[in-house]
Every structure is written in structure tokens, then in C-alpha cells.
Amino acid sequence: MKKSVACIVGVLVTAAAIAGCSSPENGGAGNPPSSTTTQAPTTGEAKPANPGTGIIEAATMGSCDTAPGKVTATGTVTPPEGTKGTVKVSVSWVDPKTSAVLARGEQSFKDAKAGKALDWSVNAEVPEQGVDVKCVLGAAVL
Structure with missing residues (x-):
């Protein structure tokens, strides 16, 4: 048993x-x-190995085109004190209803000096769509 x-x-x-x-x-x-x-x-997108340290408070956007076709955004970035490395400014042209990124551009400044204002200009191509496009600014030190 x-x-x-x-x-x-x-x-x-x-x-x-x-x-x-x-x-x-x-x-x-x-x-x-x-x-x-x-x-x-x-999404299949690789994440950057070094996303950097955000310095968005040090960046301003003076203008940004939003009509379909070739677009340009301009502004300045002033790296904060203690900043060492490459400063990268990015602009995304976004559909605010869906959060879809329609276009994106970036500009990098190698060995940017802290406290020195840098003028930036970013170009991209927004596809012809009947959407309201907004510009989203990003800035980081890599």
C-alpha cells in the first residue's frame, strides 16, 4: 500500500x-x-548606447517651419557650466494627435565650451499630410 x-x-x-x-x-x-x-x-529600434545628459533648459528654438515639404528649425544652445563633450540638438516634427514623429533632424557640436552660446539649424522633410505639425526640441550632452 x-x-x-x-x-x-x-x-x-x-x-x-x-x-x-x-x-x-x-x-x-x-x-x-x-x-x-x-x-x-x-519597435525594432536600437536604443542609443549613450543617450547623454539632457540640457533642454539650455536650449531655445527661435523658429520652426511646419508646412509640408522641406522644413528648418533654428535656435541657440548654451552648454551649462561644467559641461564637457558633444552637444547634440534635435528637433522632431510631430503629429500632436497621434504622437507620430513625421520628420527628425539633429546637429552636433563636438567639444562644446561651457557658457558659450551656439547657434544651431536643423533641416528635415515633412511628408505632405493634412495634419497639424508641432516642433519638439531636444538637447543633450554626450
Whole structure:
């Protein structure tokens, strides 16, 4: 009798272990995957190795075209004291209803000196669409 119970317990433990190894894609036993095992979709875009340190408070945008076609944005950036490295200014032309980036441009200044104002100009091409385009400024030290 003891051998029968031990054998049944062994079979149940093995079955539980095998069930625990089922793939999360099918959730095991035909169940849909739970929210804890579902992965968020990826965009396929690589993340930059060095996203830099943001210095948006040191950057201003003087003008930014938003009509379809070739667009230009201009402004200045003054690296804060203690800044060493490359200053990168970026402008994204965005559809504010969907947050879709329609165009993007950037300009970099190698070995920028802290406290020295730098004039920047960024060009891009906004596709011909019937959308309201907004300019979004970014600035970082790499």
C-alpha cells in the first residue's frame, strides 16, 4: 500500500513539473497567456548606447517651419557650466494627435565650451499630410 501511494505521489509530482514547463505562448493546457507572461511589442529600434545628459533648459528654438515639404528649425544652445563633450540638438516634427514623429533632424557640436552660446539649424522633410505639425526640441550632452 505504501508503495502504491508513493508511486501515485511520484506520478503527480512529475505531471505537475511537466505542466510547469509549458511555454508561455500557449499558457499551458490551452489557456491564453496571462498578463504577467505577455511581452510588450518591440519597435525594432536600437536604443542609443549613450543617450547623454539632457540640457533642454539650455536650449531655445527661435523658429520652426511646419508646412509640408522641406522644413528648418533654428535656435541657440548654451552648454551649462561644467559641461564637457558633444552637444547634440534635435528637433522632431510631430503629429500632436497621434504622437507620430513625421520628420527628425539633429546637429552636433563636438567639444562644446561651457557658457558659450551656439547657434544651431536643423533641416528635415515633412511628408505632405493634412495634419497639424508641432516642433519638439531636444538637447543633450554626450
